[in-house]
Amino acid sequence: xxxxxxxxxxxxxxxxxxxxxxxxxxxxxxxxxxxxxxxxxxxxxxxxxxxxxxxxxxxxxxxxxxxxxxxxxxxxxxxxxxxxxxxxxxxxxxxxxxxxxxxxxxxxxxxxxxxxxxxxxxxxxxxxxxxxxxxxxxxxxxxxxxxxxxxxxxxxxxxxxxxxxxxxxxxxxxxxxxxxxxxxxxxxxxxxxxxxxxxxxxxxxxxxxxxxxxxxxxxxxxxxxxxxxxxxxxxxxxxxxxxxxxxxxxxxxxxxxxxxxxxxxxxxxxxxxxxxxxxxxxxxxxxxxxxxxxxxxxxxxxxxxxxxxxxxxxxxxxxxxxxxxxxxxxxxxxxxxxxxxxxxxxxxxxxxxxxxxxxxxxxxxxxxxxxxxxxxxxxxxxxxxxxxxxxxxxxxxxxxxxxxxxxxxxxxxxxxxxxxxxxxxxxxxxxxxxxxxxxxxxxxxxxxxxxxxxxxxxxxxxxxxxxxxxxxxxxxxxxxxxxxxxxxxxxxxxxxxxxxxxxxxxxxxxxxxxxxxxxx
Numbered sequence: 327x328x329x330x331x332x333x334x335x336x337x338x339x340x341x342x343x344x345x346x347x348x349x350x351x352x353x354x355x356x357x358x359x360x361x362x363x364x365x366x367x368x369x370x371x372x373x374x375x376x377x378x379x380x381x382x383x384x385x386x387x388x389x390x391x392x393x394x395x396x397x398x399x400x401x402x403x404x405x406x407x408x409x410x411x412x413x414x415x416x417x418x419x420x421x422x423x424x425x426x427x428x429x430x431x432x433x434x435x436x437x438x439x440x441x442x443x444x445x446x447x448x449x450x451x452x453x454x455x456x457x458x459x460x461x462x463x464x465x466x467x468x469x470x471x472x473x474x475x476x477x478x479x480x481x482x483x484x485x486x487x488x489x490x491x492x493x494x495x496x497x498x499x500x501x502x503x504x505x506x507x508x509x510x511x512x513x514x515x516x517x518x519x520x521x522x523x524x525x526x527x528x529x530x531x532x533x534x535x536x537x538x539x540x541x542x543x544x545x546x547x548x549x550x551x552x553x554x555x556x557x558x559x560x561x562x563x564x565x566x567x568x569x570x571x572x573x574x575x576x577x578x579x580x581x582x583x584x585x586x587x588x589x590x591x592x593x594x595x596x597x598x599x600x601x602x603x604x605x606x607x608x609x610x611x612x613x614x615x616x617x618x619x620x621x622x623x624x625x626x627x628x629x630x631x632x633x634x635x636x637x638x639x640x641x642x643x644x645x646x647x648x649x650x651x652x653x654x655x656x657x658x659x660x661x662x663x664x665x666x667x668x669x670x671x672x673x674x675x676x677x678x679x680x681x682x683x684x685x686x687x688x689x690x691x692x693x694x695x696x697x698x699x700x701x702x703x704x705x706x707x708x709x710x711x712x713x714x715x716x717x718x719x720x721x722x723x724x725x726x727x728x729x730x731x732x733x734x735x736x737x738x739x740x741x742x743x744x745x746x747x748x749x750x751x752x753x754x755x756x757x758x759x760x761x762x763x764x765x766x767x768x769x770x771x772x773x774x775x776x777x778x779x780x781x782x783x784x785x786x787x788x789x790x791x792x793x794x795x796x797x798x799x800x801x802x803x804x805x806x807x808x809x810x811x812x813x814x815x816x817x818x819x820x821x822x823x824x825x826x827x828x829x830x831x832x833x834x835x836x837x838x839x840x841x842x843x844x845x846x
Contacts, residue, residue, distance in 0.1 A: 340529075341365050343359040343365070343534055343832055344529055344531035345366060345536045346369055346504045346536065346569075346570065347369075347803075349820065350377075350379035350487060351538040351802065351821075351823060352824070353487035353490070354487065355536045356368040358824060358827070358828025358832070359533075361494075369503075370498070370499070371503035371504070372563070374688060375488065376484050377540055377686065378772070378802070379480065379483070379484060379820060380480050380484040381476035382476065384459060384479025385442070385479070385813075386422055387456055387818040388422045388456060389453060389455075390455045392453075398449065398451055399412055401809075403806045404586075407808055408782070415822050419818050422818060425825070433465075439456070440456050442454060444813070445613060445812065446613065446614070465485050473686060473688035501522055502520050502522040505521055506576070507574075514837070515534070515796040516531070532836035533796065533835075534831030535831075536784075536799065537573065537574060537798065538820075539803055540563075540801065541773055542777075543587065544567050548567075553585060555648065555651060555652040555661070555664070556664075557769070559602065560601070560602060560770070560771055561602055562684050564687065571777050574804075581778060581779060584776035585776065587775060588645050588771070589645070590647030590769075591648055591651060591668075592681065593680075594665075594768055596706050600693070603768060604707075606643075606668070607680055609639060609643055609753075611641060614641055618752055619752050623639045623754075624670045624677045624680070625638065625668045625680070625755075627669070628667045628728070628731055630663070631723050636650035637747040639750060639753045642811065648769040665766040666767040669757055670762070671756070672760065672762075674755060675700075679696065679697055679698075680765070681702070681707070682695060684772070703763065709764050709765070710761050732758070736756050739756045740756075775808065779804060780804050784800055784826045786798065786804070796831070800827040801820040802820070805819055807819075
């Protein structure tokens with residue numbers, strides 16, 4: 327994934343900074359590099375910008391009490407993130423309100439800050455808030471970004487970034503994929519080979535290349551290399567295939583926490599050709615011992631033997647919901663919890679839709695989940711069972727085991743306490759009255775956290791901790807979250823690390839062009 331060159335005059339175009347990937351991180355990097363005086367080219371391999379960023383909820387995590395937040399962040403990022411890297415991100419998070427208010431001058435976006443505790447009860451959990459883009463005058467997300475299905479205000483945030491890129495006249499090229507980094511004889515990154523419309527161009531970046539190309543959630547090959555759990559279905563884009571990871575590795579990059587991804591459990595579309603999983607319903611997050619949920623969860627989850635094996639309603643279900651499925655049984659040579667089975671009764675079916683679609687893709691028809699879940703019964707996403715015997719047959723489990731699992735669960739609901747797996751009492755809901763409904767559950771990944779390791783200046787580092795000259799990364803690629811994810815933390819990281827990478831790259835002295843070589 328690299329091309330070594332001793333003759334830097336063999337370039338088709340010359341820019342100061344090349345940014346690879348146009349999500350939040352790429353946009354923030356391009357804006358920062360431009361504002362620091364660099365000529366910037368921003369490329370995106372997909373036909374539409376936004377990546378997975380545009381599908382997000384739209385709350386950007388900020389810090390309101392820096393001293394308390396620092397301790398919480400150390401617990402969640404894990405041990406392999408150096409202190410100075412953590413400090414740089416924390417400092418940037420504390421400044422995000424001002425950053426977004428500055429961006430809002432371009433289009434009059436309404437910015438708000440809300441106090442929002444973090445997900446887990448580590449010291450400092452209450453030192454956080456979120457910045458939100460509430461509205462933008464005249465902006466209709468479905469009209470401007472019709473290919474997007476997401477939640478809440480992610481399109482608002484991307485519109486704000488997009489308008490700031492446009493206002494600066496930064497050149498953006500879609501359907502343009504970086505394939506290889508170009509290295510000098512001494513290992514310095516000089517640019518990249520970029521393919522667009524069937525044409526391959528050698529593009530020079532005289533100050534630096536910033537990889538903001540996301541993770542590897544849509545690469546089964548890389549999943550197999552780094553995860554035991556399989557298969558894991560992507561939910562948002564087919565574009566994140568680990569391109570930046572491969573390019574950085576070829577330049578000598580070290581990697582960190584490749585095992586960690588932000589994901590849950592969800593459904594497989596009835597059409598095998600449909601490229602995405604469907605996430606299970608988003609339940610409100612809660613903080614153990616601090617804020618317990620009072621929302622009823624209509625289902626339980628059984629394994630392939632018909633046994634309940636997990637707390638279905640974890641504090642941040644969309645982050646760690648997949649982890650209990652990650653068990654391999656060496657005796658049977660299979661994953662006994664893949665697929666697992668979501669089970670509910672008639673009253674549970676009526677409560678709310680069980681699934682949701684989150685994607686940024688113009689090539690597929692987004693799946694629209696029905697309000698009463700009956701469409702899903704008709705198309706096979708959910709199967710109906712008129713008795714416990716039929717339910718056991720659908721799972722392929724022993725009737726006595728399934729009968730015992732349901733009886734034990736309903737007794738826990740009646741007692742108001744789940745002694746088996748400590749599901750919060752406010753979420754308990756019986757599964758007692760047929761017909762029953764069952765859906766196959768699979769691990770799903772919203773985004774990965776691992777990737778190339780970096781320093782506090784967002785410079786990609788090698789296995790000895792030395793920076794690879796003129797190579798930077800931002801956002802999901804090489805994220806700091808190495809143990810537990812902080813809700814809205816990836817979005818904050820996109821903007822903080824994008825600013826750091828863009829400024830630092832723009833401040834590098836440009837390498838010299840050969841005689842006769844002209845800028846683009």
